[in-house]
Amino acid sequence: MKITKSLFDSCGPSASDKHRSIATMGLCVLLFTVLAALSSCNNNPNDPDSSSSIGDTLALSGAVYTESTQGNYQRFTGDLSLGTAGKIEYGDLQFSFGRPSLTNAPFLNAEEPMVVRWFSGWDDLSFSKSNVKTFIFHAWFAYEDPGEQRYVVSKRNSVYGVSGNIATWVFENVIFVYVEGDITISGKGKTNSSMGTSPNNFTVTSEDFSLALKKGWNTIYIERKWEQTPSTSLFNIRTDTVSLDNPTLKWVLDEYEE
Numbered sequence: 005m006k007i008t009k010s011l012f013d014s015c016g017p018s019a020s021d022k023h024r025s026i027a028t029m030g031l032c033v034l035l036f037t038v039l040a041a042l043s044s045c046n047n048n049p050n051d052p053d054s055s056s057s058i059g060d061t062l063a064l065s066g067a068v069y070t071e072s073t074q075g076n077y078q079r080f081t082g083d084l085s086l087g088t089a090g091k092i093e094y095g096d097l098q099f100s101f102g103r104p105s106l107t108n109a110p111f112l113n114a115e116e117p118m119v120v121r122w123f124s125g126w127d128d129l130s131f132s133k134s135n136v137k138t139f140i141f142h143a144w145f146a147y148e149d150p151g152e153q154r155y156v157v158s159k160r161n162s163v164y165g166v167s168g169n170i171a172t173w174v175f176e177n178v179i180f181v182y183v184e185g186d187i188t189i190s191g192k193g194k195t196n197s198s199m200g201t202s203p204n205n206f207t208v209t210s211e212d213f214s215l216a217l218k219k220g221w222n223t224i225y226i227e228r229k230w231e232q233t234p235s236t237s238l239f240n241i242r243t244d245t246v247s248l249d250n251p252t253l254k255w256v257l258d259e260y261e262e
Contacts, residue, residue, distance in 0.1 A: 056225075056248035057218040062101040062180060068092050068157070068255045074173075075164045080257050084146040084155060092146060097157065097255050101221070104139040104182055112138040112187060122179060122226055125210040125244030126191030139182040146257065156260045161253040171232040173239060176253055181222045190214045191246075206240040213246050223250035 069077040081095040090099030110116050114129040118140040123129055143158035159178040165171070193211035215224065226246050230239040 056223045056250055058221040058223065060103050060220050062182075062221040064090070064097060064099040064101070064255075066097050066255050068095050068097050068257050070257050071162075075162045077254060077256070084148060084257075086144065086146050086157070092157070092257075101180075103220075106137040106139060106182075106184055109137040109139050112136050112183060112189070116140070118142070118179070122177075122224075123191060123246070125194070125208050125228075125242070126213065126246075127194045128192040130190045132188040132190075133185065136183050136185045136187045138184070140179060142177065142179045145260070154260045156258045158256055158258075159253050160256055169234045171239070173230040175228045175230075176251070177226050178250060178253060179224050179226065181217060181224055183217050183219060183222065185219050186217065188214060188216045206238075206242055208242045208244060210244040210246075215246070215248050217248075222248065225249035225251055 068080040070080050071077055079095060080092070082092070083094065084092040086092065086097075086099055089101060090097070092098075111134065113119070113131055113134065116138065119129070143156045146155040146157050161176045163174045163176075165174070191210075191213050193209075193213075195207065195209045224246060225248070226244070229243045229245075231241040231243075232239050233241060
């Protein structure tokens with residue numbers, strides 16, 4: 005799949021294109037310059053796939069895939085550089101993050117851009133502390149050679165299914181969150197039918213949540229399930245869920261263009 009800068013700048017389908025490009029919901033990210041902010045990249049005995057609270061070092065690994073069409077994945081077998089912290093070699097990801105520099109990092113609050121993007125499905129977000137700095141990312145760049153074709157790597161999955169006369173698209177994402185101290189994020193569930201622009205309005209449903217982040221790296225799992233109502237061809241019902249989890253999703257490689 006080819007990813008453009010404008011796709012990253014939106015957090016979902018536009019009013020006019022929402023139902024044709026619904027898979028882009030799983031790719032909405034705010035890219036940070038990851039490598040410049042990372043330090044102390046030592047090996048970590050913790051397996052990031054077994055716990056949502058990881059510690060000071062985030063060790064990432066696994067097979068890399070490409071997505072030819074929505075929900076159809078093929079194994080990637082090439083080599084790419086991920087900068088000084090890692091690489092993709094013979095299609096396998098190896099990447100190690102230490103503690104990021106938080107000197108100019110934002111505080112974790114409802115105005116933080118990544119929080120706004122990923123937690124739009126909930127109301128009344130609250131934070132147990134107001135002075136905890138954070139570093140959040142979902143994707144990073146990969147290179148064939150510096151300055152040449154860039155790619156984007158993220159941990160995600162999308163599944164299309166049909167049950168009776170109702171079709172569904174499920175988009176799963178993992179985001180990586182570093183916090184300088186323990187903090188709990190809470191939000192109120194809602195049913196909001198006014199999202200989007202007429203005639204492409206859609207309903208978002210969610211339940212209350214509470215995430216207790218621990219000092220260091222944490223993984224947050226977000227699922228967005230779109231449903232197609234029987235009376236229309238539009239995917240106009242979305243159910244959002246969030247938890248502290250790091251399920252076995254795919255590492256997906258996408259092309260990126262300015």
